[in-house]
Amino acid sequence: MNVARSPTAVRMLRNGPASRVVRRRLHASSPAVVATTATQCDGNRGRLQKPDWNRAVSEAGKVVGYPSSFLSLRWLLSDEIANVALHLRRMVSSNHPLLKTVKGLFNNCQSNMQAWGLIVLLVSKAAGHINVDSSADEDKSGVLRSQRALAEIAEMIRTSHLMHNGLINIYPEMFPKSVDYDDISYGNKIGLLSGDYLLANSFYELSMLKNQDLMELISSALRDLSEAEFVGRRDSQNNPLPSPFEPLNRKLGSARLRFNPFQPSGKLRGGMPLTPALRDWTRRNVLSAGSLLGKSCQGALLLAGHGERLQKQGFLFGKHLSLAWQAYLDLEPFLSGSPHSLGISFNLTSAPVMFHLEHDSSLFKEIDKGINSIQDVDYVKVHDIVIKGPGINYTKQLQKEHSEKAMEVLNVFEESDARTALSNIIIAMDRE
Amino acid sequence: MASRITSGARLCVRASIDRLVCNLSRSRHHNAVDTAAVSRGSDRMLQCYQKQSNRIRSDHQRNHCRRFTTLQDTDTDSLSSIDPYRLLDDDLRDVYTDITRELELNTNQDELRTIATYYFDGQGKALRPMVAILMAHAINYHMNNNGLDKKQREVAMIAEMIHSASLIHDDVIDQSDFRRGKPSVNALWSHKKVAMAGDYILAVTSMMIARLNHNDVTITLSQIITDLVQGEFMQLGSKETENERFAHYLTKTYRKTASLIANSVKAEAMLAGADDQLVDVSFEYGRNIGLAFQLVDDLLDFVSSKDAMGKPTAADLKLGLATAPVLFACEKYPELNAMIMRRFQEPGDAERAFELVHKSQGLEQTRFLAKKHCLEATRLAGKIAESPYQKSLLVVPDLIVNRMK
Numbered sequence: 001m002n003v004a005r006s007p008t009a010v011r012m013l014r015n016g017p018a019s020r021v022v023r024r025r026l027h028a029s030s031p032a033v034v035a036t037t038a039t040q041c042d043g044n045r046g047r048l049q050k051p052d053w054n055r056a057v058s059e060a061g062k063v064v065g066y067p068s069s070f071l072s073l074r075w076l077l078s079d080e081i082a083n084v085a086l087h088l089r090r091m092v093s094s095n096h097p098l099l100k101t102v103k104g105l106f107n108n109c110q111s112n113m114q115a116w117g118l119i120v121l122l123v124s125k126a127a128g129h130i131n132v133d134s135s136a137d138e139d140k141s142g143v144l145r146s147q148r149a150l151a152e153i154a155e156m157i158r159t160s161h162l163m164h165n166g167l168i169n170i171y172p173e174m175f176p177k178s179v180d181y182d183d184i185s186y187g188n189k190i191g192l193l194s195g196d197y198l199l200a201n202s203f204y205e206l207s208m209l210k211n212q213d214l215m216e217l218i219s220s221a222l223r224d225l226s227e228a229e230f231v232g233r234r235d236s237q238n239n240p241l242p243s244p245f246e247p248l249n250r251k252l253g254s255a256r257l258r259f260n261p262f263q264p265s266g267k268l269r270g271g272m273p274l275t276p277a278l279r280d281w282t283r284r285n286v287l288s289a290g291s292l293l294g295k296s297c298q299g300a301l302l303l304a305g306h307g308e309r310l311q312k313q314g315f316l317f318g319k320h321l322s323l324a325w326q327a328y329l330d331l332e333p334f335l336s337g338s339p340h341s342l343g344i345s346f347n348l349t350s351a352p353v354m355f356h357l358e359h360d361s362s363l364f365k366e367i368d369k370g371i372n373s374i375q376d377v378d379y380v381k382v383h384d385i386v387i388k389g390p391g392i393n394y395t396k397q398l399q400k401e402h403s404e405k406a407m408e409v410l411n412v413f414e415e416s417d418a419r420t421a422l423s424n425i426i427i428a429m430d431r432e
Numbered sequence: 433m434a435s436r437i438t439s440g441a442r443l444c445v446r447a448s449i450d451r452l453v454c455n456l457s458r459s460r461h462h463n464a465v466d467t468a469a470v471s472r473g474s475d476r477m478l479q480c481y482q483k484q485s486n487r488i489r490s491d492h493q494r495n496h497c498r499r500f501t502t503l504q505d506t507d508t509d510s511l512s513s514i515d516p517y518r519l520l521d522d523d524l525r526d527v528y529t530d531i532t533r534e535l536e537l538n539t540n541q542d543e544l545r546t547i548a549t550y551y552f553d554g555q556g557k558a559l560r561p562m563v564a565i566l567m568a569h570a571i572n573y574h575m576n577n578n579g580l581d582k583k584q585r586e587v588a589m590i591a592e593m594i595h596s597a598s599l600i601h602d603d604v605i606d607q608s609d610f611r612r613g614k615p616s617v618n619a620l621w622s623h624k625k626v627a628m629a630g631d632y633i634l635a636v637t638s639m640m641i642a643r644l645n646h647n648d649v650t651i652t653l654s655q656i657i658t659d660l661v662q663g664e665f666m667q668l669g670s671k672e673t674e675n676e677r678f679a680h681y682l683t684k685t686y687r688k689t690a691s692l693i694a695n696s697v698k699a700e701a702m703l704a705g706a707d708d709q710l711v712d713v714s715f716e717y718g719r720n721i722g723l724a725f726q727l728v729d730d731l732l733d734f735v736s737s738k739d740a741m742g743k744p745t746a747a748d749l750k751l752g753l754a755t756a757p758v759l760f761a762c763e764k765y766p767e768l769n770a771m772i773m774r775r776f777q778e779p780g781d782a783e784r785a786f787e788l789v790h791k792s793q794g795l796e797q798t799r800f801l802a803k804k805h806c807l808e809a810t811r812l813a814g815k816i817a818e819s820p821y822q823k824s825l826l827v828v829p830d831l832i833v834n835r836m837k
Contacts, residue, residue: 164631167604169622189605192627193664196601199631200657203638207647207654215642215650223538223635226628230541238624 056428057115060421064121064141096187097166098194116158116293117151119321119425123297123314124151125418126410129304146209146303153205153218154296156198161225163195169237214299221295228287232280232349239374240284240349242357242367245276272394272401277358281351281398285326286319294318313412320406321426327351327399328429334383334392335431345379351398352391353382359390403429516566516824516831523565523580523588528552531589538636547621547629548636551596555612560595561588563693563721563828567714568700569821570813575704583644584703590637590653591696597633598660600626605664606751649699656695663687667753677772678759682723689729690722713815717825720809724832727802730755732835734789746789749782756801758785761794806833 124147167188175181199222206215232243272278286294297318301311330350346353348367357363363385370377386392403426413419517524532549539545568584571577602608603616604623610616617626634657641653666684671677686694697718701711733748734757748755752775762768765788776782789795806829813825 161631164627165624167624167627169624170607185607188623192601192604193661193668195627195631196661197665199634200654200661203634203654204651204658206638207641207651210647210650212642212645212647212650216639219635219638219642223632223639226632226635227539227541227544229625229628230539230544236622238622 052428056421056424057118060115060122060418060425061118063417063421064118064125064143096184096191097168098163098187098191115425116296117155119293119318119422120151120154120296120300121147122418122422123317124300124304126413126416126422127301127304127306127310127314128414130306144303146211147300149205149209150214150218150296150299150303153202154292156202156205157218157222157225158292160195160198160202161222163191163198165229167191171236209303211303214302217295217299217302221292224287224291228284231284231287233371235370235374236372237374239370240347241370241374242280242349242354242364244364245280245358248274248276248279272397275358277354278398281349281354282323284349285323289322289326290319293322310412313409317406317409317422320402320409324399324402324406324426324429327395327402328431331392331395331399334387334395345374346383348374348377348382351395352386354391355394356386356389356391399429514820514823514827516562516827519820519824520562520565520569523569523585524558524561527558527561527585527589527592528554528556531593534589534640535633535636538639539632543621543625544629544632547600547617547625548633550617550620551599551612552592555614556592558592559725560591560693560696563718564588564591564696564700566821566824566828567697567717568704570816570819570825571701571704571706571710571714573819573821574710574817575706577704581703583646584700586640586644587649587653587696587699587703590640591656591692593633593637593640594653594656594660595692597630597637600630600633602664604630644703646703649702652695652699652702656692659687659691659695663689663691672773674759674762674769677754681754681756681759685723685726686719689726690719693722693725694718710816713812717809717812720805720812721828721832724802724805724809724829727756727798727805728832728835731757731795731798731802734786734795746782746786749776749785752776756798757789757794759794760797761785761789761792764788764792803833806830 121143124143125141128142129144168184170181170185170188175184202222203219206218209215229238231240233241235241294315295318298311298315301314306314330347330352333346333350334352348370353363353367357367363382366378366382366385407423407426410419410423531552535548535552536545539548565580565585565588568580568587572580572584599611600617603611603618604626607618608616609619617629621629638654641650644650663684663686666680666687671680694715695718698711698715701714706714730748733746733755749758754772754776758768758772762772768785768788771778771781771785774781776785809829810826813822816822816825
């Protein structure tokens with residue numbers, strides 16, 4: 001039922017003989033999938049107590065005339081993906097995390113930032129375009145075809161990264177039963193190939209846009225995504241753990257990333273000082289999220305014929321928005337009243353924990369227990385320590401400052417429904 | 433695995449003495465470096481690795497001797513005295529170094545650097561860069577262009593980088609322990625990091641493609657990546673009827689192997705400013721070379737493993753793959769059909785299939801098909817103006833067929 005609720009899926013189900021194949025496969029394999037996604041969706045809504053976010057996003061979708069996810073018809077109906085659906089069926093019993101990723105794709109909850117493509121479109125519309133033959137390239141909502149393609153590419157790259165990140169590291173003697181081993185290695189194979197398929201398609205679609213600056217820019221975002229998985233200490237499943245902080249005088253970044261994005265772009269207005277922990281958090285999240293959204297927004301402006309100055313603003317908007325969003329997500333498990341606070345695991349490199357570690361490094365003693373598996377960390381203990389410290393307030397401030405920065409960038413655009421939609425999305429993140 | 437080493441070594445028969453000596457000293461150097469990297473892996477792995485390295489080294493030495501006889505035997509024949517690797521020594525020498533530099537420049541993470549550059553140790557046979565640069569020179573000569581353009585050399589690097597990225601992802605998929613005589617990346621590092629390193633290589637490659645700043649070349653080179661993935665997907669499935677199956681196999685072979693060679697030489701011709709007809713000639717040349725190369729590879733999987741291990745252990749069969757020799761053998765032994773459909777999963781399937789292939793004409797027919805593609809490649813190369821490079825293009829098909837010896 002959740003599948004049917006998604007506009008894309010509805011269209012897919014109504015369409016032609018090819019879609020019937022997919023439909024059959026979806027239905028054959030999906031009762032469990034559907035049920036889980038539905039609860040997840042409702043659960044998210046209840047937990048976040050943020051109907052505004054969903055509304056802001058779906059209203060925004062109307063502005064640019066597009067469903068919020070780009071899991072497009074074309075994509076779903078391709079032979080390869082129909083094949084994957086068939087293979088996934090074999091895996092339903094195996095518990096491989098790939099299934100969760102795929103569920104997420106069919107899941108129409110906007111809260112999990114499937115809205116990235118939408119942001120790119122809104123920025124495109126808010127900025128308008130110059131020097132482009134609009135009659136040929138523009139659709140009725142005022143977005144260029146090439147910008148739509150770019151939005152789709154950004155989502156494909158992101159999804160591909162999620163799939164590759166969902167692989168399981170297999171070690172000898174990890175699965176005494178060969179059945180389990182076979183299941184997991186099969187899941188890895190399908191996850192890797194599906195991700196590769198999306199990646200190959202992204203490159204191909206990019207090449208068809210015939211803009212080599214854009215090609216280089218977006219490829220560098222993929223480079224940053226893959227680099228992100230090597231930052232800092234990792235447990236045996238490559239889950240991140242905080243590392244001792246590097247002093248500020250040690251250079252971390254290099255000039256190859258445009259606009260020096262490791263720095264929180266100058267002084268944040270609220271005057272949050274740049275500390276080693278802040279720099280570490282920023283670097284991780286710029287690489288794993290800010291770079292792709294920032295560069296996609298920048299690319300949308302590049303396609304519209306805007307100059308470097310405005311392109312830079314596009315980059316900053318995407319970067320700050322994704323960092324604000326990340327701070328918001330990082331905060332969630334630490335807010336009282338949230339069901340998450342009852343000892344469920346959270347990211348050990350999330351902002352509250354990192355800020356706390358900087359305040360009191362004795363917490364590293366507990367963190368270090370997770371060096372083999374982050375499951376060995378006592379999350380309840382870390383949680384209790386962190387909520388008593390200054391980490392929460394710092395993180396709130398961090399979110400606020402990035403939100404403000406993103407909002408500030410919006411002022412360079414003229415008043416429009418797209419600009420309003422973007423600012424509504426930022427406002428919807430505000431808990432107070 | 434064994435087939436790869438042997439085939440690599442066999443190709444070296446044709447390499448010049450200079451190059452061999454150079455390779456030998458280089459391989460010694462790299463063994464030292466690699467051993468350090470390997471110490472992180474298990475001891476068992478290390479032992480096997482050293483065994484493999486020794487085998488390669490003795491292969492090199494044996495080839496060294498064989499080379500003398502080859503020279504003496506064939507000095508009279510003008511074509512067989514041509515050695516493309518020697519001809520391109522200047523252009524090829526630093527290909528791996530330059531790739532490594534490019535990959536190292538793009539990240540600050542040491543571990544990512546190590547994984548991403550792992551297969552660029554100069555041990556590969558660099559077939560793809562060699563053919564690409566050869567075509568670039570030949571077309572340049574044909575067009576009266578001056579020398580090799582910097583971008584053309586970049587295309588050769590790009591071809592090798594895409595190839596390596598796909599090898600790295602293949603390693604995760606096939607869970608193989610060895611490649612090119614050393615532990616494969618997935619035996620040394622975690623699957624997730626290896627997958628990411630593959631993505632990283634692709635991203636850096638794609639940035640290099642963009643910097644060529646040529647719209648059509650970018651499209652041509654991006655097509656390679658799409659083909660590779662689609663070929664990999666085709667390998668997951670099999671077709672019901674014999675006819676469909678062979679077409680499926682050939683398309684898969686084109687996508688997984690030939691597309692890379694065909695599209696990279698096509699890009700070379702485009703960068704030289706060749707007209708559509710000449711671009712087509714180079715593409716078709718590359719396609720035929722690529723198909724022949726893979727057919728021979730599939731053939732060697734049956735032949736050389738028997739020589740090396742003395743027992744039937746065809747790697748492809750074990751992966752459940754039905755390649756040309758099996759598909760041909762089907763005509764005489766229809767019982768193979770059922771085995772193909774169940775991907776040789778029942779006990780004894782692989783051994784039985786191996787035996788039937790050897791009893792049938794499958795190997796000869798595969799060889800014949802490979803030769804047919806080589807002849808076609810030679811015919812196409814004949815359309816390019818005569819030059820030392822064009823002559824080398826005529827020799828490359830021979831190199832590929834000679835791997836069969």
